[in-house]
Amino acid sequence: MRAAALYDIHGNLPALEAVLAEVEREGVDAIVVGGDIAAGPPQPREVVELVRSLPNAHCIRGNADRVRDEQYREDEGLAWLLERLDEDQAEWLATLPFSAVLDGTLYVHAAPQDDETIVTELTTDEKLAGLLDGVAERRVVAGHTHMQLERRVGETLFVNAGSVGWPYEGVPGARWAILGEGVELRSTDYDRVRTAELIRASGHPRAEEIAAENVLETPTRAEALEVFGG
Numbered sequence: 001m002r003a004a005a006l007y008d009i010h011g012n013l014p015a016l017e018a019v020l021a022e023v024e025r026e027g028v029d030a031i032v033v034g035g036d037i038a039a040g041p042p043q044p045r046e047v048v049e050l051v052r053s054l055p056n057a058h059c060i061r062g063n064a065d066r067v068r069d070e071q072y073r074e075d076e077g078l079a080w081l082l083e084r085l086d087e088d089q090a091e092w093l094a095t096l097p098f099s100a101v102l103d104g105t106l107y108v109h110a111a112p113q114d115d116e117t118i119v120t121e122l123t124t125d126e127k128l129a130g131l132l133d134g135v136a137e138r139r140v141v142a143g144h145t146h147m148q149l150e151r152r153v154g155e156t157l158f159v160n161a162g163s164v165g166w167p168y169e170g171v172p173g174a175r176w177a178i179l180g181e182g183v184e185l186r187s188t189d190y191d192r193v194r195t196a197e198l199i200r201a202s203g204h205p206r207a208e209e210i211a212a213e214n215v216l217e218t219p220t221r222a223e224a225l226e227v228f229g230g
Contacts, residue, residue, distance in 0.1 A: 001103040002180040003030040005161035007143025008062070010040030011081075012165030012215070013047050014198070015174040018190035019164055020050075028056075028178060030102055034143045035062020035109035038093060040165060041207055042198035044081055048089045061096035062109040062144065063116050068094040076205045105179055106137040110144035119158065120145055122230030129153045141179060145228055147221055148175055148185045159183050166210070170220035192216055 004023045009016050023031060033051050037059070038044035051057060067082060067090050082090060098115070100107045111117035111131050119128060119142065132140060132153060139157045146163035162175025162185065169175060172192055178184040196211035204210065213219065 001030065002026070002028045002178055003032055003102055003105070004028045005032045005034055005107065005141050005143075005159075005177045005179060006164050007034035007109070007161045007176070008036040008146055008163035008165055009033070009038075009047055009051075010036055010064070010163070010165035011038050011042065011044035011047050012040065012174075012195065013043040013050070014190050014192075014195045015164050015188075016047055016050065019174050019176050019188050020054075022186070022188050026178065031057040032100060032102065032107045032141070033057055033059040034107055034141070034161065035060050035096070035115065036064040036143070037062070038085065038089075039064035039067075039077065039081055041080075041202035041204035041210060042195065043202075045084050045086075045089065048085065048093065052092065058100045058102060058107070059096050060100050060107055060109060061093070061098060061115065065093040065096060066115075080204050101137060104137055105139040105141055106135060107141045110142055112140065115144070118145060118228050118230070119149070119160070120147065120225055120228050120230050121149060121151070122225055122228075124230060125153050127230065128158060132156045132158065139179070141177070145224065146175075147224055148177070150183055150185065157183070161185075162187075166214040166218070168219045168221060168224035170218060170222075172216065172218050
């Protein structure tokens with residue numbers, strides 16, 4: 001089986017459409033949408049509609065999809081998001097499953113234990129081994145940090161598919177992965193200038209920052225690692 005892993009779309013419809021066009025050319029057997037689907041401009045509603053329409057998609061929940069959680073109630077970005085989603089869409093996001101298993105690969109948003117644990121290239125082997133302890137599958141795919149990664153600890157391969165919508169790679173473009181017998185970390189360009197225009201017109205409270213720093217340009221891995229650590 002070949003599966004396309006699309007993580008951290010964050011409402012970026014043009015990036016998602018560009019990736020899906022490439023996925024279609026690849027002829028994969030399944031798509032895994034790995035959480036943080038709608039939280040961000042410019043078009044969260046349309047992103048949810050498109051993801052839900054995909055016939056071969058397996059969707060899991062990310063931390064930003066927990067739109068019913070009280071801990072996020074003070075987030076002005078959440079208020080903007082909920083104004084744009086209908087009740088059915090918000091409920092669908094909030095009730096997505098935590099994980100999925102396809103063809104011997106475990107898909108989670110961040111780590112097998114929760115959807116917020118940070119795993120980066122700075123994470124020690126000991127810490128990563130602890131996070132993977134007890135996992136029956138020999139390959140685990142995650143996202144959350146918006147940086148692609150492939151590393152092995154013991155008999156288990158840990159893969160970060162990267163972010164479709166807001167990559168932290170220093171070079172703009174949508175990041176995703178194909179999982180088959182091996183791992184293919186992919187990058188797909190799209191009309192980022194037009195996307196930035198849509199973001200600026202969206203009314204999102206962080207619109208200018210997201211357009212300038214996450215679409216037209218992106219944080220470098222070094223900058224992201226300084227914030228995330230391991």
